[in-house]
Structure formats: structure tokens, C-alpha cells
Amino acid sequence: MCAAKNNETAVPESRRSARDRIFEAAKDLFYRHGIRAVGVESIACEADATKMTLYRNFNSKDELVAACMRDHDRDFWAWWDSVLAPHTGDPQAQLMALMAAFSHQCEEQPRGCPMLNAVVELQEEDHPGRAVIVQNKLRIRERLSALCREIEAHDPDTLADALYLLIEGAYISLLVLKGSDTPAEALPRIAETLIAAHIEQ
Amino acid sequence: MCAAKNNETAVPESRRSARDRIFEAAKDLFYRHGIRAVGVESIACEADATKMTLYRNFNSKDELVAACMRDHDRDFWAWWDSVLAPHTGDPQAQLMALMAAFSHQCEEQPRGCPMLNAVVELQEEDHPGRAVIVQNKLRIRERLSALCREIEAHDPDTLADALYLLIEGAYISLLVLKGSDTPAEALPRIAETLIAAHIEQ
DNA sequence: TTGAAATGTTACTGACCGGTAACTCTCTCG
DNA sequence: CGAGAGAGTTACCGGTCAGTAACATTTCAA
The missing domain is CATH 1.10.357.10 (Tetracycline Repressor, domain 2)
Incomplete structure (x- = not known):
């Protein structure tokens, strides 16, 4: 999971805060694969962020x-x-x-x-x-x-x-x-x- | 999980084969708690059997x-x-x-x-x-x-x-x-x- | 420019997961 | 009786999980 990183959609990707990116990634992955099937690591990865940032913004x-x-x-x-x-x-x-x-x-x-x-x-x-x-x-x-x-x-x-x-x-x-x-x-x-x-x- | 063992329903419990007990336990636990939420260990435990017996009867x-x-x-x-x-x-x-x-x-x-x-x-x-x-x-x-x-x-x-x-x-x-x-x-x-x-x- | 907040990096913990190996026990049936 | 099948026991493997610690770096606004 979280392989290619082919999302070179100009500026906006890094312009949004890490929190927002993590949030969007989580919504998408939970929806597509199910909640228990998606680990926090892959959410962070998909959001181009890290697990630490995730846990700084969400308690669990x-x-x-x-x-x-x-x-x-x-x-x-x-x-x-x-x-x-x-x-x-x-x-x-x-x-x-x-x-x-x-x-x-x-x-x-x-x-x-x-x-x-x-x-x-x-x-x-x-x-x-x-x-x-x-x-x-x-x-x-x-x-x-x-x-x-x-x-x-x-x-x-x-x-x-x-x-x-x-x-x-x-x-x-x-x-x-x-x-x-x-x-x-x-x-x-x-x-x-x-x-x-x-x-x- | 698999705590009390209060199922002292006379004879039939131990009379049935371990395979049947595992099967029934799996059906029940999967239904009540969800499939991903139930581990093979707890199925075997609930069936008064062991994980090895489970894997001898079911490939995975x-x-x-x-x-x-x-x-x-x-x-x-x-x-x-x-x-x-x-x-x-x-x-x-x-x-x-x-x-x-x-x-x-x-x-x-x-x-x-x-x-x-x-x-x-x-x-x-x-x-x-x-x-x-x-x-x-x-x-x-x-x-x-x-x-x-x-x-x-x-x-x-x-x-x-x-x-x-x-x-x-x-x-x-x-x-x-x-x-x-x-x-x-x-x-x-x-x-x-x-x-x-x-x-x- | 400076200082603080947000984020990244790396490494780690302890628990649980699915699955297997090797050996022992017990029961049934010929 | 004896053999073989079914079942139990214990210990283990490699992997993944959620969550944390300590420290380095970037970003941005005053």
C-alpha cells in the first residue's frame, strides 16, 4: 500500500495542512477498503505525512x-x-x-x-x-x-x-x-x- | 474473550466432534462480533478446542x-x-x-x-x-x-x-x-x- | 530576524495476528 | 491387544497493529 506517489497535482497538495491531508486520506481509505482493513501507517503514508503527525492531530x-x-x-x-x-x-x-x-x-x-x-x-x-x-x-x-x-x-x-x-x-x-x-x-x-x-x- | 466456560449443558458438548464445535463457534462469533474482529485463537477457545485442531480441519x-x-x-x-x-x-x-x-x-x-x-x-x-x-x-x-x-x-x-x-x-x-x-x-x-x-x- | 508551532525522522514497545512444528495423549475399532 | 486416527499441548515464526519517545527540521508570522 501507498506505492507510487504519482500525485504531482501542482501546488495544492503541499499547500494544505498535514492535518487536512491525513483527514482526506483517512476518509478515502476507510471508505474504499474498510476501517479495520486500513492501518494508521498507510493513512499517514497516503497523506504524505507520518504516523506521528496523525497522532498529534487525532487522539486515536x-x-x-x-x-x-x-x-x-x-x-x-x-x-x-x-x-x-x-x-x-x-x-x-x-x-x-x-x-x-x-x-x-x-x-x-x-x-x-x-x-x-x-x-x-x-x-x-x-x-x-x-x-x-x-x-x-x-x-x-x-x-x-x-x-x-x-x-x-x-x-x-x-x-x-x-x-x-x-x-x-x-x-x-x-x-x-x-x-x-x-x-x-x-x-x-x-x-x-x-x-x-x-x-x- | 472466552472467559467463563459456563456451558455445562449435559453430555452433547463433548459428544460432538471438535470440528463441529469449532464450526458452530466460528459461525456464532463471526456473526456476533464480525469476521475481522474474531481471531482463530478465540474461536478454538470458545469451542473448547485448540488452534491446531482448527487448522487440521480447515485450511485457513x-x-x-x-x-x-x-x-x-x-x-x-x-x-x-x-x-x-x-x-x-x-x-x-x-x-x-x-x-x-x-x-x-x-x-x-x-x-x-x-x-x-x-x-x-x-x-x-x-x-x-x-x-x-x-x-x-x-x-x-x-x-x-x-x-x-x-x-x-x-x-x-x-x-x-x-x-x-x-x-x-x-x-x-x-x-x-x-x-x-x-x-x-x-x-x-x-x-x-x-x-x-x-x-x- | 527570531522564536514558536507544525511537521518530519527514526526507532521503539507490547500486543495480537494467522499459521506451523513436534510431540503426547486418548479413544475407537478391527 | 494393538494400531491408527483424532485431538490436545506447548512453543514458536514472521508480520502487522496501535501508539509513544526523543530529537531534528521546516514554516511562518511577529
């Missing part, structure tokens, strides 16, 4: 993981808001835009949701990263539920649960049926059917 | 993992068939029974699907356990698809994909929202709505 590997999860959480909600923004005031369009966006994201990020993958590896109840993930997922469920109430669905909580399960299923099934012909493509069509069934008449 | 940890996955696969299809059996000839009842059974299973097995969890940790493309898992999931999708065709759904493949995603989502979300109030409970209701929408008129 676990806290580095937690920091990465917090960043993924921030990224996620920024993305979420950007998807909803064009359809402000039209909750049904927002729901459909969300499901389409999730479907597209599944095609672009072949390892699915970084937080969902992490939670499988972080089964220790008190891992500092777990709380971040759990809160992220709870909030997704809440927001979906709120949207479903806005469209006056017959059973908003059940509809929200359905959409939530579909999203998680789409993410996780990418790790199994990677590449071609994933069921995640059907996400928008399925959502349309479900929503229609919950608001008809 | 990876092959032990693969063997466990094959067994999970066998268990899964036996369970699947037992759910379908009471409703032979009535594919719609079979589908509903399946979804209800998945929902119940999610309450009883708080760590979800052992194969789904494993595939997150086994991202090496050539891991001997991966093929077993991928084939299991492909077959689920096929069988769901076949059932959806039997009930003459308008779009059987999309309906099958929806049910598949819901199942996987229900499994994986157990690891996040463990315990109370999981969306998996809504599985039968959601399935009913979806199926109804796909066969009306």
Missing part, C-alpha cells in the same frame, strides 16, 4: 474514524439540502427528487454509504463513531417522515419507513451485486408507486 | 469463513422453503408469508443477515466467501422475481427489486437502530401495499 484511530463520520454526516446533509432546494414548497417533488438522487448516487459511489458500511464494522456499543452514524440515520427517518406528512400520506410513518428501507437496501446491495444491473436503478419507479398508493383519492 | 481462516457462509446459505434456503411450504400453489400468500417471516426474523436476530454483514468486511474480490454470498443474493432476487411473475404482477422485476431492497434494508438497519421501533416491523404492511399496486385490475 477511533477518534479519527469518528471525525470522518462527522464529516460524512455534514457532507450528507449538504447534499440532501441541495437536492431539496430546487423544489421548495413542493414536498412530493422533493421526495421524488430525493429518491432519484439516491438512485444516481448509488451508480457513482460503488461502495455505497460510508456510514452504513462503517456501522457493520463498529459494533462496539461505545465506539465514538457509532453515535454519529445512529443519529444520522435517525434524522433521515425523521425528515422522510416529515415529508410524508407534508404530502398528507394516509400512513406517513409507514411510507417513510418504506422509503428508508429502500434507500438502505439500495446502498448495501451495491456491495453484493456490484456493477451492472443493480436494483438501485428501480428506486424512483418503486417510490412513485408507493407514494401514489399512499395519497390516492 | 478464510476457508473457515467460506464454510460458515455455505452453511448460512443452506440454513437460509431451508428456512425459505419452510416458509413457502404451507402456501404451495398460492404465490401471493407465499410472498406475503415471506415478508412476514423476514420481519419476524429481524426481531429475533438482532445482528441481521450474517452474509450481508460479512460482505461488508470481505471486500477482497477473490475471497472464497464472497462468491457464496453473491450467489445467495442473486438467487433471492431470482426467486422473488419468479414469484412476482406467478402472481402476474404488471412489472414483476421492479416489484421483485422493491421487495429485495426492502428485505436488505430491514436487515442492515437493525445494526443501526438496534432494538426498539425498527422499520423492519413495517415490512408486511409495505409489501401488501406494493403488491396490491402491482396487481390491481
Whole structure:
């Protein structure tokens, strides 16, 4: 690991602080290879830094993981808001835009949701990263539920649960049926059917 | 790990072969704690055996993992068939029974699907356990698809994909929202709505 | 220019990992 | 009884892991 060092992308690489480089490297490596599979040494190496610098900026590997999860959480909600923004005031369009966006994201990020993958590896109840993930997922469920109430669905909580399960299923099934012909493509069509069934008449 | 040894369940413990004990211990520990988190030493210890006996019966940890996955696969299809059996000839009842059974299973097995969890940790493309898992999931999708065709759904493949995603989502979300109030409970209701929408008129 | 903070370098610790060698014990079955 | 298979015991290998100590160097701002 950390072999070639072919990243000669002009100036910015050394312009960023070592802390930022380590952080980015950690996010990337944890996502691509899994948390337990990536050692702190290879993170430092990939960031063109050293293990000492890593430990000067993060108290432990676990806290580095937690920091990465917090960043993924921030990224996620920024993305979420950007998807909803064009359809402000039209909750049904927002729901459909969300499901389409999730479907597209599944095609672009072949390892699915970084937080969902992490939670499988972080089964220790008190891992500092777990709380971040759990809160992220709870909030997704809440927001979906709120949207479903806005469209006056017959059973908003059940509809929200359905959409939530579909999203998680789409993410996780990418790790199994990677590449071609994933069921995640059907996400928008399925959502349309479900929503229609919950608001008809 | 491997502390108390309070398993004084009469005779059968020492009556079974060491191989079987190791196998059962591995299945259990891998499921409860994750594959990378469990060392071969603790498997042997939990099975009241030794590491040498483990390696005399399994060529490597990876092959032990693969063997466990094959067994999970066998268990899964036996369970699947037992759910379908009471409703032979009535594919719609079979589908509903399946979804209800998945929902119940999610309450009883708080760590979800052992194969789904494993595939997150086994991202090496050539891991001997991966093929077993991928084939299991492909077959689920096929069988769901076949059932959806039997009930003459308008779009059987999309309906099958929806049910598949819901199942996987229900499994994986157990690891996040463990315990109370999981969306998996809504599985039968959601399935009913979806199926109804796909066969009306 | 100077001084402090950030970063790099090297070497190390103790623990655990997967896997093996060589030898002994115990049980079953012919 | 005797032999052989299955299983236990102990000690070991080389590698990797997370984390630390002590010291040298760079960077940058006052």
C-alpha cells in the first residue's frame, strides 16, 4: 500500500495542512477498503505525512474514524439540502427528487454509504463513531417522515419507513451485486408507486 | 474473550466432534462480533478446542469463513422453503408469508443477515466467501422475481427489486437502530401495499 | 530576524495476528 | 491387544497493529 506517489497535482497538495491531508486520506481509505482493513501507517503514508503527525492531530484511530463520520454526516446533509432546494414548497417533488438522487448516487459511489458500511464494522456499543452514524440515520427517518406528512400520506410513518428501507437496501446491495444491473436503478419507479398508493383519492 | 466456560449443558458438548464445535463457534462469533474482529485463537477457545485442531480441519481462516457462509446459505434456503411450504400453489400468500417471516426474523436476530454483514468486511474480490454470498443474493432476487411473475404482477422485476431492497434494508438497519421501533416491523404492511399496486385490475 | 508551532525522522514497545512444528495423549475399532 | 486416527499441548515464526519517545527540521508570522 501507498506505492507510487504519482500525485504531482501542482501546488495544492503541499499547500494544505498535514492535518487536512491525513483527514482526506483517512476518509478515502476507510471508505474504499474498510476501517479495520486500513492501518494508521498507510493513512499517514497516503497523506504524505507520518504516523506521528496523525497522532498529534487525532487522539486515536477511533477518534479519527469518528471525525470522518462527522464529516460524512455534514457532507450528507449538504447534499440532501441541495437536492431539496430546487423544489421548495413542493414536498412530493422533493421526495421524488430525493429518491432519484439516491438512485444516481448509488451508480457513482460503488461502495455505497460510508456510514452504513462503517456501522457493520463498529459494533462496539461505545465506539465514538457509532453515535454519529445512529443519529444520522435517525434524522433521515425523521425528515422522510416529515415529508410524508407534508404530502398528507394516509400512513406517513409507514411510507417513510418504506422509503428508508429502500434507500438502505439500495446502498448495501451495491456491495453484493456490484456493477451492472443493480436494483438501485428501480428506486424512483418503486417510490412513485408507493407514494401514489399512499395519497390516492 | 472466552472467559467463563459456563456451558455445562449435559453430555452433547463433548459428544460432538471438535470440528463441529469449532464450526458452530466460528459461525456464532463471526456473526456476533464480525469476521475481522474474531481471531482463530478465540474461536478454538470458545469451542473448547485448540488452534491446531482448527487448522487440521480447515485450511485457513478464510476457508473457515467460506464454510460458515455455505452453511448460512443452506440454513437460509431451508428456512425459505419452510416458509413457502404451507402456501404451495398460492404465490401471493407465499410472498406475503415471506415478508412476514423476514420481519419476524429481524426481531429475533438482532445482528441481521450474517452474509450481508460479512460482505461488508470481505471486500477482497477473490475471497472464497464472497462468491457464496453473491450467489445467495442473486438467487433471492431470482426467486422473488419468479414469484412476482406467478402472481402476474404488471412489472414483476421492479416489484421483485422493491421487495429485495426492502428485505436488505430491514436487515442492515437493525445494526443501526438496534432494538426498539425498527422499520423492519413495517415490512408486511409495505409489501401488501406494493403488491396490491402491482396487481390491481 | 527570531522564536514558536507544525511537521518530519527514526526507532521503539507490547500486543495480537494467522499459521506451523513436534510431540503426547486418548479413544475407537478391527 | 494393538494400531491408527483424532485431538490436545506447548512453543514458536514472521508480520502487522496501535501508539509513544526523543530529537531534528521546516514554516511562518511577529
